[in-house]
Amino acid sequence: xxxxxxxxxxxxxxxxxxxxxxxxxxxxxxxxxxxxxxxxxxxxxxxxxxxxxxxxxxxxxxxxxxxxxxxxxxxxxxxxxxxxxxxxxxxxxxxxxxxxxxxxxxxxxxxxxxxxxxxxxxxxxxxxxxxxxxxxxxxxxxxxxxxxxxxxxxxxxxxxxxxxxxxxxxxxxxxxxxxxxxxxxxxxxxxxxxxxxxxxxxxxxxxxxxxxxxxxxxxxxxxxxx
Ligand SMILES: Cc1ncc(C[n+]2csc(CCOP(=O)(O)OP(=O)(O)O)c2C)c(N)n1
Ligand SMILES: [Mg+2]
Numbered sequence: 199x200x201x202x203x204x205x206x207x208x209x210x211x212x213x214x215x216x217x218x219x220x221x222x223x224x225x226x227x228x229x230x231x232x233x234x235x236x237x238x239x240x241x242x243x244x245x246x247x248x249x250x251x252x253x254x255x256x257x258x259x260x261x262x263x264x265x266x267x268x269x270x271x272x273x274x275x276x277x278x279x280x281x282x283x284x285x286x287x288x289x290x291x292x293x294x295x296x297x298x299x300x301x302x303x304x305x306x307x308x309x310x311x312x313x314x315x316x317x318x319x320x321x322x323x324x325x326x327x328x329x330x331x332x333x334x335x336x337x338x339x340x341x342x343x344x345x346x347x348x349x350x351x352x353x354x355x356x357x358x359x360x361x362x363x364x365x366x367x368x369x370x371x372x373x374x375x376x377x378x379x380x381x382x383x384x385x386x387x388x389x390x391x392x393x394x395x396x397x398x399x400x401x402x403x404x405x406x407x408x409x410x411x412x413x414x415x416x417x418x419x420x421x422x423x424x
């Protein structure tokens with residue numbers, strides 16, 4: 199929330215010319231009811247569909263979708279890939295905690311392999327989507343990933359996404375100590391952030407590293423940028 203508001207402030211956008219759309223989940227609470235702005239808080243999995251309608255109705259509106267990984271990439275995955283394919287002029291910010299947080303910690307399409315969730319008590323056996331690679335393959339024209347602890351690059355990236363005319367997608371790694379951490383011996387919320395920091399490698403560095411050293415790391419940075 200802080201990064202998004204700072205990006206809007208630094209761009210000196212008029213928030214009255216913006217619309218924030220979210221689905222259902224903890225991530226979806228970021229704009230609504232907290233932003234003093236127009237927000238649509240809609241059906242689970244459908245914020246991109248509502249946002250597309252609003253954008254078509256009033257093209258001058260800056261339309262920003264803010265929601266969770268389950269909302270945008272599990273139930274809402276089809277809307278995500280088709281908006282990317284159409285290069286619809288939206289900015290989609292995905293708070294990825296790798297789990298369905300709000301509903302009790304069920305497995306999501308973004309849950310890491312072997313991670314324990316309430317529906318995978320022995321560990322997740324399904325491979326997760328790499329959200330950025332998915333959106334890139336579908337045709338997104340600005341695609342980036344940062345963790346919540348990479349605050350300056352994250353703000354810069356949100357600004358680029360907002361300024362980009364076309365489909366921009368920013369995945370924000372946002373750990374959930376309550377539903378993910380406590381099931382996976384991830385330590386305190388502070389320790390989860392430290393682990394995240396240790397595991398993030400910039401895309402450029404990652405590409406130059408040996409394969410075995412990149413394993414288990416998360417690549418961050420811009421994957422598609424004009
Ligand atoms: C059509 C429909 N299916 C299922 C649900 C129940 N539901 C609400 S939020 C949610 C998952 C939220 O996960 P995510 O989008 O990752 O958000 P988080 O809470 O993790 O931030 C589910 C399954 C619903 N509200 N509507
Ligand atoms: Mg989630």
